[in-house]
Amino acid sequence: MRKKEIEEMLEELGIPFRYHHFTQKEMENIELPIIVWNCGKSSNFFADGIVYQKIQKLDIELYTDQKDWDLEERLEHILDAHGIAWEQTASEWIQTESMWEALYEMEV
Structure with a gap:
């Protein structure tokens, strides 16, 4: 799944989103809820020395x-509709950010 596909999927939720982070200036003008998405490392399938x-x-x-x-349920429905196996790995109050x-973690 490429950047464009991920962003098109997130647009279905109808709230602001950014890759990695919102800038401090952006956060002054945006109300919650928001989404931040990030692609970290890969977990490729290898065989015979190739990917x-x-x-x-x-x-x-x-x-x-x-x-x-x-x-959260709407986001989960969107992920399901796109055939993405996901897991919610945290749901917590961040005191310092209020x-x-x-x-949600997944592989695409």
């Missing part, structure tokens, strides 16, 4: 001002 399938790890971080069960984070 048979490229597999990219994708993290989607949903930030809200309060726990938003409905928005916001909730729901972290």
